[in-house]
Amino acid sequence: MSHLPPSQAIFSPSVARAAASTAKDWSYIDTWLRSIFANSSSPSSRASRPPPFERNPETLKALLALAAANEAADEHREQLARVEEAALEEARSVEREREERRKRIDALKQKQREGANVEKEEGEEESLDGDILATDLLSALESSLSKDGAAALDAMASMAVELGVAYPTPEILGSKFAELQGRAFELEDGIERVDLLRRYLDRESARAETFLAELQQSNADSSLNAHNDKDSTIGGGSGSGSGSSASIFTLPPTLPKQNLSLQRLIKSTSSHLPDLTHQVHSLEKTVGLPALTVDDVRADEEAYLDLLSRKKDLDTQVRAFAGLPPDIDAARAELEALRAELRHATERRDEDFERLVERESPVKSRRRPRLD
Known part of the structure; x- marks a missing residue:
C-alpha cells in the first residue's frame, strides 16, 4: 500500500487487493535490490531501497521487468556454468583414463622387455593402443612442424574459431576470408560516402551560419543608420549616415x-x-462545340500529311521551271531557244568527239600482195 498515504483508509476490496499486490511487488523488489547491493559498501540498509518519491507504478513496472531480465540472465549463466563444468569434468575424466591407459601400456611394454609372459594381455594392449597412438601421432606431428608451419596452423585454428567453422579447410576459410574482405571494402566505401555527406553538410551549415551572421549584421546596421538619420534630422544636420550603403537584405519599402x-x-x-x-x-x-474524337483527329492528321507530301512533289516539279517568264508564249519561245541551244551544243560535242577519235586512231598501212 505504498502508493497510498499512511493515514488513508481502504474501504473497497478491489483497491485493497491492488494495494496488497503492489505492496507484495515492492517487498520483492526491496529484497532483490538488497541481495544485489549486499556486497556494496553502503552506509545504511536504506541505501539499497528506492527513495519515497520514486515509489510509483512506473518505477515498479520498470524494476519488475529489470528483475525478471536479471533472473533470466542469472539462470542462463548458471546453466552455461553447469554445462561448462560438466564438459570440463568429462574432459578431465577422459584425460585421466588416457593417462591410466598410457601407464598400463608402458607397464606392459616394460614386462615385454623383461621377457614376462603377456599373451593374455596382448588383446587388451591392442584395444588400448588406438587413442594413445592417435594422441602420440598428433603430438609428434605438432612437434615436428617448423616455426612457419606452427604459426600457419595456429592462424588457421584461430581463424576457424573466429569464423565459427567446425570442420575448417583451406577452401572454406579462403571463401570466408574473401567474403569478409568484400564486406570490409563495402563498409569502407560506405564510410567514405558518409564522410563525404558529412563534409557537404558541414560546408552547407557553415554557409548558412555565414548568411545568418550577414543578415544579423545587416539588420543591426540598418537599425543604427535609421537611428543616426533620425538624430541628424532632429539636429538639422545633413545626415551623417549617407556614407553607409543600405543593406541588400532589407525589404523594399x-x-x-x-x-x-x-x-x-x-x-x-x-x-x-x-x-x-x-x-x-x-x-x-448556344453555339455548340464539335464532338471531336481521336479517330477524327487521326484522319485529319493523315489528310494533312498527304497534302504536305503532294505539296513537296509539286514544289519539286515547279522548281524545274524556275527562271521562266510568267507569260506562256514567252516561256515557250525561251524554251524553244534553249532546246535549239541544246541541239547545237550536242552537235558540237558529237563533231568534237569524232575529230578526237580520228586523230587518236592509228593509221593502218596497206600491205602489197606478194608475187610468186
Whole structure:
C-alpha cells in the first residue's frame, strides 16, 4: 500500500487487493535490490531501497521487468556454468583414463622387455593402443612442424574459431576470408560516402551560419543608420549616415503596397470568375462545340500529311521551271531557244568527239600482195 498515504483508509476490496499486490511487488523488489547491493559498501540498509518519491507504478513496472531480465540472465549463466563444468569434468575424466591407459601400456611394454609372459594381455594392449597412438601421432606431428608451419596452423585454428567453422579447410576459410574482405571494402566505401555527406553538410551549415551572421549584421546596421538619420534630422544636420550603403537584405519599402494591390487584383478577378464561367457555358449551349474524337483527329492528321507530301512533289516539279517568264508564249519561245541551244551544243560535242577519235586512231598501212 505504498502508493497510498499512511493515514488513508481502504474501504473497497478491489483497491485493497491492488494495494496488497503492489505492496507484495515492492517487498520483492526491496529484497532483490538488497541481495544485489549486499556486497556494496553502503552506509545504511536504506541505501539499497528506492527513495519515497520514486515509489510509483512506473518505477515498479520498470524494476519488475529489470528483475525478471536479471533472473533470466542469472539462470542462463548458471546453466552455461553447469554445462561448462560438466564438459570440463568429462574432459578431465577422459584425460585421466588416457593417462591410466598410457601407464598400463608402458607397464606392459616394460614386462615385454623383461621377457614376462603377456599373451593374455596382448588383446587388451591392442584395444588400448588406438587413442594413445592417435594422441602420440598428433603430438609428434605438432612437434615436428617448423616455426612457419606452427604459426600457419595456429592462424588457421584461430581463424576457424573466429569464423565459427567446425570442420575448417583451406577452401572454406579462403571463401570466408574473401567474403569478409568484400564486406570490409563495402563498409569502407560506405564510410567514405558518409564522410563525404558529412563534409557537404558541414560546408552547407557553415554557409548558412555565414548568411545568418550577414543578415544579423545587416539588420543591426540598418537599425543604427535609421537611428543616426533620425538624430541628424532632429539636429538639422545633413545626415551623417549617407556614407553607409543600405543593406541588400532589407525589404523594399514599396513591397507592402505591391502586396496589397496584388491581393485586391486577385479578389476582383475571383469575383468575376463565376460570371465568365457562366458566359462560357451559355456560349457552349448556344453555339455548340464539335464532338471531336481521336479517330477524327487521326484522319485529319493523315489528310494533312498527304497534302504536305503532294505539296513537296509539286514544289519539286515547279522548281524545274524556275527562271521562266510568267507569260506562256514567252516561256515557250525561251524554251524553244534553249532546246535549239541544246541541239547545237550536242552537235558540237558529237563533231568534237569524232575529230578526237580520228586523230587518236592509228593509221593502218596497206600491205602489197606478194608475187610468186
